[in-house]
Amino acid sequence: MSGSITKSKVEPPRSDLSTAETRSRLDAILDLSRDGILAINMDGTIIGWNKSAERIYGYPASEVLGKPLSLLVPPDRLHELPALYPAIARGGTIDEFETVRVRSDGTRIDVRLSIAPIRDERGRVTAALAVMREITAIRKALKDAEENSVKLSDRERMLRRALVALRQSHEEAKTAQLQLVQAAKLESIGRLAAGVAHEVKNPLAVIMFAIDYLTDAIPSPDENTVTALTDAREAVVRADSVIRGLLDFSTATELSPTLQDVNAVLGRSLQLVRHALTKAHVLAVEEFEDDLPQAMLDQNKMEQVFVNLMINAIDAMPSGGTLVLRARRERLTEVDQEVGVRKTDRFQVGQSVIVVEIEDTGTGIDEAARARLFDPFFTTKPPGKGTGLGLAVCKSIVALHGGTIRIKNKEGGGGTRATVVLRSIRSKEAKSDG
Amino acid sequence: MDKIRVLLVDDEPSFTRMLKLSLERRGFKVMVENNGAYALTIARDFLPDFIFLDVIMPDVDGGEVAATIRSDPKFKDVPIVFLTAGVSKETTRVKGDVIGGQTYLAKPTTVDDVIRCIEKKLGKSTSPTS
Numbered sequence: 001m002s003g004s005i006t007k008s009k010v011e012p013p014r015s016d017l018s019t020a021e022t023r024s025r026l027d028a029i030l031d032l033s034r035d036g037i038l039a040i041n042m043d044g045t046i047i048g049w050n051k052s053a054e055r056i057y058g059y060p061a062s063e064v065l066g067k068p069l070s071l072l073v074p075p076d077r078l079h080e081l082p083a084l085y086p087a088i089a090r091g092g093t094i095d096e097f098e099t100v101r102v103r104s105d106g107t108r109i110d111v112r113l114s115i116a117p118i119r120d121e122r123g124r125v126t127a128a129l130a131v132m133r134e135i136t137a138i139r140k141a142l143k144d145a146e147e148n149s150v151k152l153s154d155r156e157r158m159l160r161r162a163l164v165a166l167r168q169s170h171e172e173a174k175t176a177q178l179q180l181v182q183a184a185k186l187e188s189i190g191r192l193a194a195g196v197a198h199e200v201k202n203p204l205a206v207i208m209f210a211i212d213y214l215t216d217a218i219p220s221p222d223e224n225t226v227t228a229l230t231d232a233r234e235a236v237v238r239a240d241s242v243i244r245g246l247l248d249f250s251t252a253t254e255l256s257p258t259l260q261d262v263n264a265v266l267g268r269s270l271q272l273v274r275h276a277l278t279k280a281h282v283l284a285v286e287e288f289e290d291d292l293p294q295a296m297l298d299q300n301k302m303e304q305v306f307v308n309l310m311i312n313a314i315d316a317m318p319s320g321g322t323l324v325l326r327a328r329r330e331r332l333t334e335v336d337q338e339v340g341v342r343k344t345d346r347f348q349v350g351q352s353v354i355v356v357e358i359e360d361t362g363t364g365i366d367e368a369a370r371a372r373l374f375d376p377f378f379t380t381k382p383p384g385k386g387t388g389l390g391l392a393v394c395k396s397i398v399a400l401h402g403g404t405i406r407i408k409n410k411e412g413g414g415g416t417r418a419t420v421v422l423r424s425i426r427s428k429e430a431k432s433d434g
Numbered sequence: 435m436d437k438i439r440v441l442l443v444d445d446e447p448s449f450t451r452m453l454k455l456s457l458e459r460r461g462f463k464v465m466v467e468n469n470g471a472y473a474l475t476i477a478r479d480f481l482p483d484f485i486f487l488d489v490i491m492p493d494v495d496g497g498e499v500a501a502t503i504r505s506d507p508k509f510k511d512v513p514i515v516f517l518t519a520g521v522s523k524e525t526t527r528v529k530g531d532v533i534g535g536q537t538y539l540a541k542p543t544t545v546d547d548v549i550r551c552i553e554k555k556l557g558k559s560t561s562p563t564s
């Protein structure tokens with residue numbers, strides 16, 4: 001194959017072609033190939049080298065013919081060679097083996113090799129012919145494509161995350177808007193309350209004094225006069241109660257918190273409703289967990305909340321029943337409307353809290369009423385019995401404490417459960433606080 | 435026994451009229467002033483044993499009127515109680531009738547409560563004299 005593959009000056013192996021014409025045709029074919037073609041003898045010496053090999057490796061034939069094949073192999077790939085020769089010698093072929101070779105200027109190139117044995121007349125393998133295609137550009141394109149695919153996946157993930165974050169912030173914005181609306185509503189109710197209080201309480205005061213005066217001035221009133229005066233007095237007291245409730249609501253905006261034992265606050269609240277309990281034949285059951293952590297509470301305001309919830313529970317049991325008061329510590333484990341993982345969430349997963357439950361054995365609340373329970377002036381009680389401000393005040397006070405309040409019918413029916421969740425203070429913080 | 439002299443300073447004429455009638459019926463001597471700005475002048479003339487002051491009045495607030503009256507040494511020991519329409523149920527439940535060192539009576543109130551307040555402040559019983 002001398003000069004056959006190239007213009008080789010090296011002696012062709014014995015298996016070489018017999019006629020000059022055949023050789024010439026073969027040369028033309030080999031030089032036309034866009035793949036690099038080289039021939040090596042069985043000791044690894046390069047004995048053939050076509051034009052494309054020259055282009056790919058940068059060596060002219062004169063510089064590689066007679067040189068070892070290792071000239072083209074980078075040091076980290078030399079280990080491939082010892083395995084090649086025996087395989088070829090046994091008559092095997094190597095098909096599309098991808099590896100790395102090195103150019104005359106030292107540049108590494110990616111190549112795909114196919115190697116086949118060359119045999120003499122007797123069929124003995126005397127040399128090998130290697131066809132190689134440079135695939136550096138293809139490899140790079142593939143690598144780029146892979147990288148781009150990874151980048152695309154990353155971007156897709158980022159987009160998905162952004163979408164989730166966007167949805168979340170949209171929800172937060174909606175909640176914040178609702179809170180703002182609620183706050184604006186409360187603020188205007190507050191202003192309204194103060195104005196109404198002043199404008200209504202003065203006339204009420206006049207009526208009350210007038211009733212007192214008439215009571216004194218009529219020496220022996222008949223039964224109807226007594227009824228008229230009594231009803232008038234009660235009407236003033238009732239109107240005053242609504243106004244005072246409104247004022248409570250409008251002033252439920254600031255706290256004077258101190259470290260408090262929640263069980264003690266609940267106990268005092270229970271004392272305040274003892275009379276109502278007895279009157280309504282309601283039995284109170286206390287289920288207070290011992291050694292509860294303390295909480296920063298405005299004692300009076302929190303008593304107001306508990307008393308309100310207890311009075312509601314008692315009012316829900318006109319024929320008697322059981323009022324259950326529970327206080328326990330709990331570690332929040334699940335994300336919900338009020339429990340999240342961010343600092344801005346009202347409560348965080350893993351946080352320790354104090355849970356207070358006030359349960360009755362009444363008839364429960366219907367769904368329509370439940371949605372409006374905390375709306376100012378919403379009441380299910382008969383006229384004169386409630387102002388509809390109690391739960392609105394409770395919610396404001398609990399929210400000011402950074403807590404939550406929920407009212408639900410008990411699972412399986414048979415009454416209502418109000419749940420107040422409050423932040424607890426760890427014993428260390430409590431001690432350092434004084 | 436001399437009648438206890440009560441000065442009522444409140445911009446609501448019907449309120450002061452009714453309270454005056456009721457207190458006079460119970461044996462008090464009552465003077466009314468519906469303009470807070472004239473309270474000190476009237477007090478100097480009337481020499482009250484006890485003063486009721488409205489907190490919110492159109493031209494001057496009750497706190498200023500109290501300070502003006504107190505600035506006259508003649509009235510430094512005369513009890514002054516504020517009548518207010520602006521105190522909430524929660525406030526009175528928690529703080530009682532003394533807020534910021536000052537005694538309040540929340541409107542509406544009864545004549546009995548007004549008299550109990552006077553007796554408590556003056557430290558004497560005021561059994562009806564008429």
